[in-house]
Amino acid sequence: MFQNLSDRLSQTLRDVTGKAKLTEDNIKDTLREVRMALLEADVALPVVKEFVNRVRERAIGQEVQQSLSPGQIFVKIVNSELVEVMGAANDELNLATQPPAVILMAGLQGAGKTTSVAKLSKWLQERKKKSVLVASADVYRPAAIKQLETLAGEVDATFFPSTTDQKPVDIARNAIQEARLKHKDVVIIDTAGRLHVDESMMEEIKELHAAINPIETLFVVDAMTGQDAANTAKAFNDALPLTGVILTKADGDARGGAALSVRHITGKPIKFLGMGEKVEALEPFHPDRIASRILGMGDILSLVEEAERKLDKKKADKLVTKLKKGKGFDLEDFRDQLLQMKSMGGLGGLMDKLPGMGNMSEMAQNPQANKMFGQMEAIINSMTPKERRNPDILNGSRKKRIAAGSGTQIQDINRLIKQHKQMAKMMKKMTAKGGMAKMMRGLGALKGQLPGGMGGGMGGMGGPGGMLPPGGGKKFPF
Numbered sequence: 162m163f164q165n166l167s168d169r170l171s172q173t174l175r176d177v178t179g180k181a182k183l184t185e186d187n188i189k190d191t192l193r194e195v196r197m198a199l200l201e202a203d204v205a206l207p208v209v210k211e212f213v214n215r216v217r218e219r220a221i222g223q224e225v226q227q228s229l230s231p232g233q234i235f236v237k238i239v240n241s242e243l244v245e246v247m248g249a250a251n252d253e254l255n256l257a258t259q260p261p262a263v264i265l266m267a268g269l270q271g272a273g274k275t276t277s278v279a280k281l282s283k284w285l286q287e288r289k290k291k292s293v294l295v296a297s298a299d300v301y302r303p304a305a306i307k308q309l310e311t312l313a314g315e316v317d318a319t320f321f322p323s324t325t326d327q328k329p330v331d332i333a334r335n336a337i338q339e340a341r342l343k344h345k346d347v348v349i350i351d352t353a354g355r356l357h358v359d360e361s362m363m364e365e366i367k368e369l370h371a372a373i374n375p376i377e378t379l380f381v382v383d384a385m386t387g388q389d390a391a392n393t394a395k396a397f398n399d400a401l402p403l404t405g406v407i408l409t410k411a412d413g414d415a416r417g418g419a420a421l422s423v424r425h426i427t428g429k430p431i432k433f434l435g436m437g438e439k440v441e442a443l444e445p446f447h448p449d450r451i452a453s454r455i456l457g458m459g460d461i462l463s464l465v466e467e468a469e470r471k472l473d474k475k476k477a478d479k480l481v482t483k484l485k486k487g488k489g490f491d492l493e494d495f496r497d498q499l500l501q502m503k504s505m506g507g508l509g510g511l512m513d514k515l516p517g518m519g520n521m522s523e524m525a526q527n528p529q530a531n532k533m534f535g536q537m538e539a540i541i542n543s544m545t546p547k548e549r550r551n552p553d554i555l556n557g558s559r560k561k562r563i564a565a566g567s568g569t570q571i572q573d574i575n576r577l578i579k580q581h582k583q584m585a586k587m588m589k590k591m592t593a594k595g596g597m598a599k600m601m602r603g604l605g606a607l608k609g610q611l612p613g614g615m616g617g618g619m620g621g622m623g624g625p626g627g628m629l630p631p632g633g634g635k636k637f638p639f
Contacts, residue, residue, distance in 0.1 A: 170198050170239070170456060188220050188235075195239065203387030203418030208246060208425045216242050240452050246421055247448035252405060252430035254285075258376045261294070261340040261348045265373065267366055267397055268381035270354030273409035273435055275305055277381050278351045279312035280435060280443035281407075286317065291346040296321035296336035298329035298369060299353040309351055316440050319345065329353070329365060330372045337373060350375070358393060363400045370401055377404045379432065384408040387418035391426040398427045408446070409435035420451060490585040492549040496541040498584070499534055536569055540577050543567040552578055 192213055199209045219238045256262040264281070268274045278295055285291040295318050299305040303325050313320035321336040333350050340348045352369065355362045370378060380397050382390040394406055406423050411434040423431055431446040541549060543566035548555060555563075560574045 170195065185221065188217065191235070192217055192220075199421070202421070205388040205391055205418070205422040205426055208422050211425070212242055212246055212421075215245075236456070240456055243421070243452035243455060244448045246425055247451060248424045248430045248446075249448060251445050251447045252432055253445070254289075254432065255376055255404065256289070256291070256347065261337060261345050262377070263337060263373055263375040264347060264349045264377040264379060265366075265370060265375040266349065266351050266379055266381055267401060267403075268352075268354055269357070269383075269393060272354065272381045272383045274354055274381045275299075275308050275312065275351055276438070276440075277379075277407050277409060277433075277435060277443070278309060278349050279316050279318070279440050281349060281379075281433070282313070282318040283316040283440050284433075284443050285347055292319070292344070293347045293349060294319040294321055294336060294340040294343065294345040295349045295351065296332055297323055297351045298332045299351060300325045300327060300329060300332070301353050305351070305353075312440065318349075319343065329369050333369060333373045358396045363397075367400060378402060379405050379407050380429070381407045381409060382419065382423075384411040384419040384434075388422050390419035391422035394423055394427045394429070398429060403427065403429045405430050405432035407431075407433045407435060407443075412436045412442070420446075490581075492541050492544065492552055492581055493546075495581045495584060496538060496549075499538055536567070536573060537577055537580075539567040540569055540574055552581060 195216065196209055196213050199212065200206075204212075216238055219242075220235055254264070266274050266278055275297070282293040282295055285293050295309060295313050297306040297309045300323070306323055306325070310320045310322070319340075321332075321339050323332040323336075329352065336350065337348050350369075350373065352366055353362070378401055380394050380401075380403050382394055384390060386393070390408070394403070397403060406427070406429055408419055408423070408431055411420070420431065420434075423429070434444045434446050436442045436444055540563060543563045544555075548559060548563075555574070555578065557571075560571050563569075563574055564571050
């Protein structure tokens with residue numbers, strides 16, 4: 162996410178961090194680079210101008226001149242201004258009303274409205290413990306109604322049926338009435354999109370908004386359209402009293418122009434980021450955490466929150482108890498670790514949130530890396546329970562059978578066994594000595610086996626005969 166902007170800004174600010182003194186000349190050079198980085202990221206020009214001016218004012222003021230480490234203070238200023246331009250703090254959904262709280266979704270066709278309805282339903286049910294009813298007022302595309310019905314079933318939301326011969330206003334009113342009867346907490350109304358902003362579309366959605374008076378009117382927009390996303394949001398905001406924005410496809414947005422422009426141009430907060438196609442791929446938008454990611458400082462808070470939600474604590478406790486009793490870390494345990502990592506977005510999802518690792522996430526998102534996780538899982542699943550618990554019995558004939566069962570080669574199985582041994586050794590050290598710092602050092606000890614040191618517990622994935630192509634890059638900063 163925001164890879165190009167992150168790379169460019171990180172390098173620019175790295176150059177200034179070590180300077181003992183900031184002068185108007187070196188501030189001018191750095192700001193020129195910052196300006197270019199933002200423009201290349203497709204950030205709207207008014208946003209770039211204001212951002213650079215605010216940073217300049219603070220950089221040449223007392224705040225920096227009296228500091229013992231002016232370079233670091235400059236980076237801090239850039240960070241705080243990034244946070245400011247994106248909205249200072251996370252704006253939560255306002256559900257403080259007599260149930261059901263009505264949420265209206267607006268946006269252009271193809272932006273991901275219907276998928277976002279499903280994602281938001283899942284988020285509200287799991288994180289806010291709300292019961293949700295969804296309805297489609299898109300009477301122009303029968304497929305849109307069917308799609309929402311399918312997605313509603315996937316996320317266990319109540320679906321209110323509608324047909325193309327009904328009026329959008331009638332559908333919405335009937336859905337809200339149904340929600341009252343069924344004592345639902347939230348109603349989400351999906352609306353029709355168009356390929357561009359047009360007058361008839363705006364009139365229809367204005368009429369719908371006036372009829373149902375939603376507490377939240379969210380504009381759904383594709384982050385990959387850059388500053389066009391901000392301009393489209395402004396057009397909708399001029400017609401509708403928007404309360405917030407959902408940026409979809411943010412995981413594919415290497416530039417970041419939309420995230421940095423929407424708030425400034427519309428005055429409305431970004432409330433959520435869509436981070437993939439899966440129904441759970443929705444994150445609340447925290448400007449401070451996003452700024453931290455953009456500057457390569459990671460996002461440990463989001464990582465911890467995600468771990469608390471997704472990691473199986475009982476399994477983790479069970480593994481620790483097992484290791485403390487002197488029992489080995491077997492291939493079933495190894496498979497559990499792979500599945501836990503997969504649930505947190507795979508290697509790329511973790512890299513993006515670790516300090517100093519943002520520049521590695523693009524490599525980790527490599528399809529070959531994702532394929533490798535599936536391959537490793539298939540190999541372990543093709544073993545007998547006895548083989549998983551005791552990998553030492555894996556002789557030539559057993560490996561041949563496992564390779565045939567998993568659609569892999571014997572060298573893939575040998576590589577997996579090597580990776581397992583490395584991880585087992587690391588787990589043993591961690592259990593004996595304890596502590597997060599020890600774990601990080603343990604990962605560091607394994608770092609040389611992926612391209613550019615992407616290594617760690619994935620040893621053997623890269624280099625000659627590895628599963629990823631060899632290549633340059635930075636080492637893990639452990």
